[in-house]
Amino acid sequence: MSGEVIRRARGAVAALVLAGLVVAPWVVDDYTTALLARTLALALVGVSVALLTGVAGLPTLGQTAPYAAGAYACAVVGSRISDVGVVQLVVAAGAGALLAALTVPLVVHARGVIVLMITLAIGELVVTVLGRWRSVTGGTDGLAGIPAVRPFWGLPALASDQARYLYALVVVATLIGVVLVLLRTRAGLVLRAGRDDETRLRASGHRVALHLSGAHIAAGAIAGAAGSLLVVAQQYISPADFGFDTSALLLLGVVIGGTASVGGALVGAALVIAVRDWLFGVLPGYAPLVLGALFVATVYLLPTGVTRARGRLRPPAAPAHQPTAAEQATVPELRR
Amino acid sequence: MIAVAAGPNRIDPYLIPALDGVAYGLLVFVAASGLVFCFGVANILNLAHGLLYAIGGYTAAAVLDGGWASLALALAVGVLAAAAAGALLAGLLTPVATGNHLSQALLTFGVALAGGSLLVAGFGPDDPQVRVPAALEGSVMVAGHRYAAYRLVFIVVAAVLAVALYLVVRRTRAGMLVRAAVDDPEMVACLGVSPARIRAGVLAAAGALAGAAGVLGAPIIGPGTDTADTVLLLSLVVVVLGGLGSMAGTLLAALAIGEIQTLGVALLPSAAPFLLFAAMAAVLAVRARGLAGRWRTT
Numbered sequence: 358m359s360g361e362v363i364r365r366a367r368g369a370v371a372a373l374v375l376a377g378l379v380v381a382p383w384v385v386d387d388y389t390t391a392l393l394a395r396t397l398a399l400a401l402v403g404v405s406v407a408l409l410t411g412v413a414g415l416p417t418l419g420q421t422a423p424y425a426a427g428a429y430a431c432a433v434v435g436s437r438i439s440d441v442g443v444v445q446l447v448v449a450a451g452a453g454a455l456l457a458a459l460t461v462p463l464v465v466h467a468r469g470v471i472v473l474m475i476t477l478a479i480g481e482l483v484v485t486v487l488g489r490w491r492s493v494t495g496g497t498d499g500l501a502g503i504p505a506v507r508p509f510w511g512l513p514a515l516a517s518d519q520a521r522y523l524y525a526l527v528v529v530a531t532l533i534g535v536v537l538v539l540l541r542t543r544a545g546l547v548l549r550a551g552r553d554d555e556t557r558l559r560a561s562g563h564r565v566a567l568h569l570s571g572a573h574i575a576a577g578a579i580a581g582a583a584g585s586l587l588v589v590a591q592q593y594i595s596p597a598d599f600g601f602d603t604s605a606l607l608l609l610g611v612v613i614g615g616t617a618s619v620g621g622a623l624v625g626a627a628l629v630i631a632v633r634d635w636l637f638g639v640l641p642g643y644a645p646l647v648l649g650a651l652f653v654a655t656v657y658l659l660p661t662g663v664t665r666a667r668g669r670l671r672p673p674a675a676p677a678h679q680p681t682a683a684e685q686a687t688v689p690e691l692r693r
Numbered sequence: 694m695i696a697v698a699a700g701p702n703r704i705d706p707y708l709i710p711a712l713d714g715v716a717y718g719l720l721v722f723v724a725a726s727g728l729v730f731c732f733g734v735a736n737i738l739n740l741a742h743g744l745l746y747a748i749g750g751y752t753a754a755a756v757l758d759g760g761w762a763s764l765a766l767a768l769a770v771g772v773l774a775a776a777a778a779g780a781l782l783a784g785l786l787t788p789v790a791t792g793n794h795l796s797q798a799l800l801t802f803g804v805a806l807a808g809g810s811l812l813v814a815g816f817g818p819d820d821p822q823v824r825v826p827a828a829l830e831g832s833v834m835v836a837g838h839r840y841a842a843y844r845l846v847f848i849v850v851a852a853v854l855a856v857a858l859y860l861v862v863r864r865t866r867a868g869m870l871v872r873a874a875v876d877d878p879e880m881v882a883c884l885g886v887s888p889a890r891i892r893a894g895v896l897a898a899a900g901a902l903a904g905a906a907g908v909l910g911a912p913i914i915g916p917g918t919d920t921a922d923t924v925l926l927l928s929l930v931v932v933v934l935g936g937l938g939s940m941a942g943t944l945l946a947a948l949a950i951g952e953i954q955t956l957g958v959a960l961l962p963s964a965a966p967f968l969l970f971a972a973m974a975a976v977l978a979v980r981a982r983g984l985a986g987r988w989r990t991t
Binding site: 473612 | 795800
């Protein structure tokens with residue numbers, strides 16, 4: 358009974374938020390609308406982070422890599438080949454998926470915090486490549502003057518901030534719908550099962566590495582599509598958009614929102630990015646200080662969110678020596 | 694390439710970059726070994742490690758005035774400040790369960806953001822100049838080439854530091870406890886040594902090492918707004934490549950990074966930015982299963 362109530366309340370809140378997002382561009386000014394569009398793109402990357410961190414059990418700091426690949430692919434296609442949004446989205450998602458596929462051998466065999474480090478390195482090194490590969494990426498100056506996108510063949514180009522924001526909103530809502538549906542299928546169940554007990558899943562004949570590779574590539578495609586939205590929202594990209602700060606903020610936003618829930622991740626990531634952008638305007642120069650203090654406070658204030666994330670960071674495979682509950686209780690602070 | 698063909702000795706033009714690589718590698722070793730201890734012993738993912746180095750670097754920039762006394766002062770102040778920052782981190786991390794890497798990441802990244810902001814507020818947004826002692830400002834001749842005297846001395850000092858670190862870890866009781874805590878933390882706890890104290894000690898020691906590296910290495914990787922990120926990334930690469938088990942692995946990984954960043958640039962200028970990535974990808978691809986296996990059993 359109460360479960361039904363909560364489900365309905367959640368649906369109502371989601372509908373309200375969506376309605377608010379739809380009318381937002383007519384309520385706030387153009388600058389805020391552009392910021393909101395960029396926040397939507399980053400929130401979509403947050404969803405891909407949640408997909409890997411919470412659902413598949415691979416905590417990642419490197420989703421900026423496929424995000425950047427998608428953004429640059431979209432920018433190059435947008436300024437040289439086609440201004441059709443669908444084409445750009447497909448190209449961007451393809452680029453993100455390709456990069457994710459290339460990094461699969463590095464990621465899927467590792468677990469836990471090793472994944473964090475490997476993905477962090479991948480993300481940083483992609484940024485290095487972006488900064489050096491001047492002929493394509495424009496180096497640290499970035500790419501500017503990308504023409505406005507037209508969503509579909511025959512439609513007019515999106516000239517105003519409102520139109521671009523609504524385009525981003527439609528794309529984000531559609532992709533999140535797809536993710537939610539996919540997570541309800543067998544593939545989603547197998548992913549969650551692998552996160553919770555990899556050994557058992559392996560023993561029952563499932564190819565865990567294959568599922569994880571699929572999840573990694575899918576998350577890469579989502580992040581790539583988000584990159585395309587960033588290009589639409591900003592019409593300018595540079596390596597600074599994809600730095601370590603961004604991936605860390607996204608992971609932390611996702612942790613705050615609850616790693617296993619797509620909706621929570623969306624809200625958490627959007628909230629963190631919004632706070633960052635807002636603080637940047639309100640307290641120029643001190644935004645990192647306040648943000649850092651907020652993170653420290655969050656660790657202490659959100660014990661439940663933090664402990665829920667905890668089990669998932671443990672390596673899913675059981676160690677050879679499984680300690681008894683009594684052992685764990687004696688020195689709990691030493692368990693890893 | 695022309696120089697190579699014309700020169701009397703094919704190795705000659707690469708001597709200086711190779712020497713630079715040793716200096717860079719030893720610096721990375723001293724900076725990263727603290728992170729290796731943090732992670733291997735205390736099981737803490739410390740994303741604020743780069744900040745500890747930056748504290749040392751800014752101290753060097755602020756205190757050094759070209760004399761030997763100022764170098765000693767900078768070293769003392771930098772090491773103490775960074776060790777204190779490490780101990781503060783340990784204090785902040787006490788309520789967070791060990792092994793809960795996501796909330797550790799959240800907390801230490803928050804500290805890194807806030808601390809970096811404070812450093813910039815205190816020392817200004819521009820990269821400060823670092824003045825080495827006047828006696829070391831010149832250059833010396835190494836096998837017929839001019840080479841910065843400071844770097845040569847740095848190589849010696851960093852090598853001494855590395856040997857001292859090795860001896861401390863191998864021969865002293867504290868080092869034995871640290872190694873024992875890597876292998877079997879429960880047994881160390883049963884011996885009556887508080888794990889919390891080991892953790893605080895390791896974080897403070899990691900801070901001291903990073904602070905020393907920051908002061909001594911300021912002329913090589915200077916203080917600036919992106920220093921913390923650079924050092925953190927290099928240290929994490931060392932952790933990934935060198936593993937957590939042996940100091941020899943850490944040293945080899947650090948030296949390899951140093952040579953890639955210097956000799957690699959001299960040999961393959963166009964491919965240099967990607968060399969680190971390529972080397973790391975190669976090592977990881979070969980070791981991926983080994984790493985995963987290692988991770989699962991620890």
